[in-house]
Amino acid sequence: MHDDTAPTDRVRRGRKPPQVQDPSPLTVGFVLVPDFPLMAYTAAVEPLRAANTLSGCELYRWWHAAPGGGMVQASNGLGILTDVAVGTGEIAADRVFVCAGGNPASFDDPSLFAWLRGLARRGVTLGGISGGPYLLARAGLLAGRRCTLHWEHVPAFEERYPGIDVVRSLFEIQGDRITCSGGIAALDLMLDLIGRDHGAGLAAGVSDWFLHNQIREGLSPQRMDLRQRFGVRDPRLLRVLAAMEANLESPLSREALADLARVSARQLERLFRDGLGCGLHRHYLALRLDRAHQLARESALSRAEIASATGFASADELSRAERRRRRQAAGI
Numbered sequence: 001m002h003d004d005t006a007p008t009d010r011v012r013r014g015r016k017p018p019q020v021q022d023p024s025p026l027t028v029g030f031v032l033v034p035d036f037p038l039m040a041y042t043a044a045v046e047p048l049r050a051a052n053t054l055s056g057c058e059l060y061r062w063w064h065a066a067p068g069g070g071m072v073q074a075s076n077g078l079g080i081l082t083d084v085a086v087g088t089g090e091i092a093a094d095r096v097f098v099c100a101g102g103n104p105a106s107f108d109d110p111s112l113f114a115w116l117r118g119l120a121r122r123g124v125t126l127g128g129i130s131g132g133p134y135l136l137a138r139a140g141l142l143a144g145r146r147c148t149l150h151w152e153h154v155p156a157f158e159e160r161y162p163g164i165d166v167v168r169s170l171f172e173i174q175g176d177r178i179t180c181s182g183g184i185a186a187l188d189l190m191l192d193l194i195g196r197d198h199g200a201g202l203a204a205g206v207s208d209w210f211l212h213n214q215i216r217e218g219l220s221p222q223r224m225d226l227r228q229r230f231g232v233r234d235p236r237l238l239r240v241l242a243a244m245e246a247n248l249e250s251p252l253s254r255e256a257l258a259d260l261a262r263v264s265a266r267q268l269e270r271l272f273r274d275g276l277g278c279g280l281h282r283h284y285l286a287l288r289l290d291r292a293h294q295l296a297r298e299s300a301l302s303r304a305e306i307a308s309a310t311g312f313a314s315a316d317e318l319s320r321a322e323r324r325r326r327r328q329a330a331g332i
């Protein structure tokens with residue numbers, strides 16, 4: 001008869017079984033810049049809490065910092081009490097994420113940039129979420145790197161940092177630099193990192209806990225494709241819409257767009273009115289004015305530079321187009 005109490009080769013009689021040590025926790029810092037996006041921050045920190053809960057041990061610790069310390073307010077008005085002020089000396093950190101929103105181009109805090117550079121010299125992995133990569137670039141920490149950030153910040157970022165390779169993906173992990181486009185993409189980023197740190201099984205468990213039934217890869221696109229955004233299916237119209245969005249600085253002529261669609265200019269106008277409810281010119285102009293509005297809000301470009309970047313001959317022409325749009329919206 002087999003004796004279940006008999007010693008095995010691995011556990012001899014009189015010896016205690018080996019103790020399994022919990023892994024040392026990774027410390028993650030979150031630098032919250034005033035008006036930070038709460039959804040992106042929450043999507044980044046909650047998976048760490050869930051990983052601790054599901055694993056039954058402390059895999060992650062985290063702290064919060066802000067310029068000046070104290071309470072920092074999110075873009076929706078909610079305040080979070082931070083643990084340390086920016087500039088704190090030898091604070092423990094394996095990874096530090098800068099979470100910013102609003103208009104990161106207008107944020108200027110030399111003490112924050114210097115602190116981030118100091119963390120980088122210590123070998124801390126640095127990340128940016130939503131508009132956070134803009135601040136990493138301001139600190140000189142993305143030179144020669146590929147990065148992503150929220151699509152709303154991309155036009156101003158590309159104008160200011162033409163030498164940095166920007167991709168419109170959910171997140172990018174390049175060694176000791178991590179950038180994320182924000183929103184729910186921060187959840188996908190953290191699931192990827194949890195999988196790298198502690199295995200795909202735990203990452204899947206955290207994803208399932210948050211009812212997130214598909215973990216998206218970093219290279220997944222940020223935005224819905226044109227078919228979904230505009231509710232159109234005609235491949236001719238989709239080709240033209242894509243060409244318009246790719247050519248705002250030097251708008252394509254109606255004839256060039258018709259050639260792309262392989263239809264006459266008159267047929268193309270009909271496709272726009274049937275598919276989008278407006279003419280080709282009006283749609284193209286709206287795209288350019290929207291981009292001009294983004295650049296005005298999120299960059300330090302002059303009116304003349306914004307006009308040039310959106311295909312207008314001068315700042316006056318841009319202003320006239322904006323006034324016409326406002327009058328049309330008001331029904332005047």
